[in-house]
Amino acid sequence: MAPTNWGTYLVTQASISEGQSTLEIVRGAIDGGVDAVQLREKGESARSRYELGLELRELTAEAGVDLLVNDRVDIAQAIDADGVHVGQSDLPVPVARELLGPEAVVGCSTSTVAEARRAEADGADYLGVGSVYGTTSKDVPEAEDGIGLERIAEIAETVSIPVVGIGGITADNAGPVAEAGAVGVAVISEITAADDPAAATADLVETVETAKDLEHRE
Numbered sequence: 686m687a688p689t690n691w692g693t694y695l696v697t698q699a700s701i702s703e704g705q706s707t708l709e710i711v712r713g714a715i716d717g718g719v720d721a722v723q724l725r726e727k728g729e730s731a732r733s734r735y736e737l738g739l740e741l742r743e744l745t746a747e748a749g750v751d752l753l754v755n756d757r758v759d760i761a762q763a764i765d766a767d768g769v770h771v772g773q774s775d776l777p778v779p780v781a782r783e784l785l786g787p788e789a790v791v792g793c794s795t796s797t798v799a800e801a802r803r804a805e806a807d808g809a810d811y812l813g814v815g816s817v818y819g820t821t822s823k824d825v826p827e828a829e830d831g832i833g834l835e836r837i838a839e840i841a842e843t844v845s846i847p848v849v850g851i852g853g854i855t856a857d858n859a860g861p862v863a864e865a866g867a868v869g870v871a872v873i874s875e876i877t878a879a880d881d882p883a884a885a886t887a888d889l890v891e892t893v894e895t896a897k898d899l900e901h902r903e
């Protein structure tokens with residue numbers, strides 16, 4: 686599936702779960718209809734991300750769900766992921782593309798119009814734009830303040846590649862992100878910290894689909 690159709694995108698970080706493993710959470714997310722999963726697990730060793738990545742690859746491939754790896758092109762290659770997600774302090778987009786090839790999905794984090802233009806020119810396939818509402822899930826002070834929906838709209842109008850909103854997104858506030866022009870939403874806590882990840886995912890899927898339907902009718 687292409688990023689254009691990623692309505693709901695799970696970014697994994699089991700350290701903020703209520704005792705559930707990443708595999709359990711991803712299984713639930715798949716049952717709930719998630720479109721893409723990103724292996725993040727900041728703080729874990731390369732070996733443990735690699736081993737978890739192999740298991741996630743099996744699960745996601747069976748379900749037809751895209752699998753991305755955060756930051757690490759080498760792990761993406763080693764587990765045969767669909768692609769990689771890089772931020773402003775990670776490997777540059779053209780380098781990730783060169784290493785992974787033309788078929789891989791390369792996503793890039795941006796929070797300003799200038800960064801978005803650059804990522805698109807560099808060949809990114811989609812943008813992760815945030816932090817939309819502000820979050821403590823990403824351990825940097827900048828993420829605590831939201832960039833707001835107007836910035837999402839401005840970036841979505843500027844670039845031709847899909848924009849995915851990230852940061853502080855829940856089923857209650859995901860609709861306006863899609864209405865602002867994002868193809869979908871990426872979340873950690875809304876699914877990961879839920880008692881029932883499948884139900885939390887299904888709520889998000891429905892909210893985003895409804896908002897996109899309304900947006901297209903206008």
Ligand SMILES: Cc1ncc(COP(=O)(O)OP(=O)(O)O)c(N)n1
Nearest residue numbers: 755770771772773794813814851871
């Ligand atoms: C979909 C998506 N968008 C943004 C990010 C953040 O990437 P980055 O800024 O590199 O921060 P880390 O996640 O690496 O801490 C993301 N991971 N996914």
Ligand SMILES: Cc1nc(C(=O)O)sc1CCOP(=O)(O)O
Nearest residue numbers: 815816820822852853872873874
């Ligand atoms: C990994 C990440 N990147 C962000 C960015 O703004 O680039 S915000 C974020 C954390 C998203 O977690 P939650 O859904 O719990 O807010």
Ligand SMILES: [Mg+2]
Nearest residue numbers: 756771772775
């Ligand atoms: Mg990164």
